[in-house]
Amino acid sequence: MNSLTEENYLKTLFALSEQTGEVNVNDLSKSLAIKMSTVTSMMKKLSEKKLVAYESYKPLRLTEKGKREAGIIIRKHRLTEMFLVKIMGFGWEQVHEIAEQVEHLQSPEFFDKVDEMLGFPTVDPHGSPIPDKSGKIEWKQYSKLSDCVVGDQLKLAAVTNSSNDFLKFLNSRHLKLGVKVKVKAVESFDKSMVISYGKNQQESLSYTVCEKLLGEKI
Amino acid sequence: MNSLTEENYLKTLFALSEQTGEVNVNDLSKSLAIKMSTVTSMMKKLSEKKLVAYESYKPLRLTEKGKREAGIIIRKHRLTEMFLVKIMGFGWEQVHEIAEQVEHLQSPEFFDKVDEMLGFPTVDPHGSPIPDKSGKIEWKQYSKLSDCVVGDQLKLAAVTNSSNDFLKFLNSRHLKLGVKVKVKAVESFDKSMVISYGKNQQESLSYTVCEKLLGEKI
DNA sequence: GTATAATGTTAGACTAATCAAACAAAATTA
């Protein structure tokens, strides 16, 4: 059994390596807000437990075992978020913090029941895929809004940031998953975009925002 | 903010003092399965925090502040148990272990929502009262089955033990809250009882069991 | 009312998780 602390390292390592498969001690340190020296010693410990492949001065990689265990934590996180939204009526901007805590509960029966009540969902309220019971995760290939050009149409399917602030911003613009947006203009100097969607709604979005919006081109 | 460990001491202290108001270091030690020396040092710490009135070699007492904070944890525990039974469909014998974990979540919004979804319940699935938001608890005056005499009738309203084993035992005898039982006989040598209830059901219950069953005399 | 048992406290050691400071390696810049 891993401690709560170890679970947080695993989960963060998993999230950071979703892109490249490899993570620097420095990145992990920043992401966890824990000093590099501490991260190094924890990596040695997780290496002992065969969860991380660690060699001095080399990038960090999760082992298959590590990926599996991290996947199970992320499964619990995402099932929880879905439960909070669908069953308990929370907004998608409210659920991340609560799920951060609930994901550490040790009760397979609890999460099985959650899964069942939700009808075995495959994505969470932010469009992220829910790993299966063995911890395996299946990513859909989405396009970033920021990679679109004028005239492209995108059906929003996921956001890559679940912070309260960001989601509140989207709420205030009535941007939610499923909405079809059309790129009207792209400013070359800051890569901000003007998009239209819904009934005549038009908005200008910064690159920072566009980069976090994923969807399917239509 | 109290640590998870401190919360467990507070909660247990509260539960043990429900009877007499005072608790021995030894009792607390046994109940938590933590050595007395450790309990002593934690008592000093909680005393610093004004949660426990501690004097060497004297029985332990929670301060008003301590009672309040313990009450809030117990509120979260009992609301959770009710939620697990009423909303999620767990059996009353399954919920204690899960609630032990959920009670430590730091999210007033979560527990407010639970409370609301349940219609602001005043008792948990085992008949124990749910403290109010300020941590205050209101005990009903129930009679123990073990204090009844032949001919007495008792409507079961609470159990004083929520362990899986005990509740499974009650399930197997179809004994649940609300059932009206009648005392048919009391064995003087071991204080076991023969009771009747439901449609012609008759059972012999040990003193250990009778002592844990509370209800209203009718 | 002592002797013994039970209960409670103190002291010292250990582990997990953290940090700061010193040091080492790798990457970047000039």
Place this chain on the structure above:
DNA sequence: TAATTTTGTTTGATTAGTCTAACATTATAC
């Protein structure tokens, strides 16, 4: 390539929570 910056590691200290062993107090038994 040498100097500098960034990244990573080691060492030693700290805190929370735990234990064991020795000691102290209170309660119980005879």
